[in-house]
Amino acid sequence: xxxxxxxRIDTEPGRRERPGVVVAGLGNxxxxxxxxxxxxxxxIVSQTVVRDxxxxxxxxxxxxxxxxxxxxxxxxxIRSGSAPGTVRIVDLTTGSESHGVTSTHxxxxxxxxxxxxxxxxxPARVIIVGIEGAxxxxxxxxSPAVELAVPEAVRKVVDLIKEVQVCA
Numbered sequence: 001x002x003x004x005x006x007x008r009i010d011t012e013p014g015r016r017e018r019p020g021v022v023v024a025g026l027g028n029x030x031x032x033x034x035x036x037x038x039x040x041x042x043x044i045v046s047q048t049v050v051r052d053x054x055x056x057x058x059x060x061x062x063x064x065x066x067x068x069x070x071x072x073x074x075x076x077x078i079r080s081g082s083a084p085g086t087v088r089i090v091d092l093t094t095g096s097e098s099h100g101v102t103s104t105h106x107x108x109x110x111x112x113x114x115x116x117x118x119x120x121x122x123p124a125r126v127i128i129v130g131i132e133g134a135x136x137x138x139x140x141x142x143s144p145a146v147e148l149a150v151p152e153a154v155r156k157v158v159d160l161i162k163e164v165q166v167c168a
Contacts, residue, residue, distance in 0.1 A: 020070030024054035033133030037075035069123035077133035084134030085145035092126040
């Protein structure tokens with residue numbers, strides 16, 4: 001079950017919301033490091049002007065939420081064999097999906113993107129910001145390595161958002 005869609009609207013004069021950029025934290029906050037995506041997305045929304053379409057537990061929940069976005073940034077815990085806390089960026093729309101990177105979810109994000117493309121509802125670009133998890137057991141809270149990686153993941157997402165805003 002997914003939570004409500006949250007949106008931060010910047011009211012500073014001369015600035016406007018960038019509805020073409022959406023972020024989603026993917027994962028379950030009650031499965032330790034699997035909740036990293038929601039933690040990062042909440043921090044992004046507090047620092048930038050983007051639409052948060054999460055949190056989502058199942059990648060299929062992105063259908064209908066990310067439709068028509070210029071850029072969808074999905075933050076997720078991953079398993080690739082790298083050191084816990086490693087932050088990786090994967091651009092699904094350029095085919096640069098890394099081999100060996102797996103999600104903890106039943107259907108992959110690339111599978112959901114292909115489905116969205118098939119029905120004509122896909123974002124123009126989808127980027128995954130993955131944080132290598134260490135502990136996917138039951139319970140809330142992040143492992144120390146993933147907790148330390150959160151600021152780096154936030155910086156990388158903010159940089160991606162700035163890239164899009166400069167090009168717009």
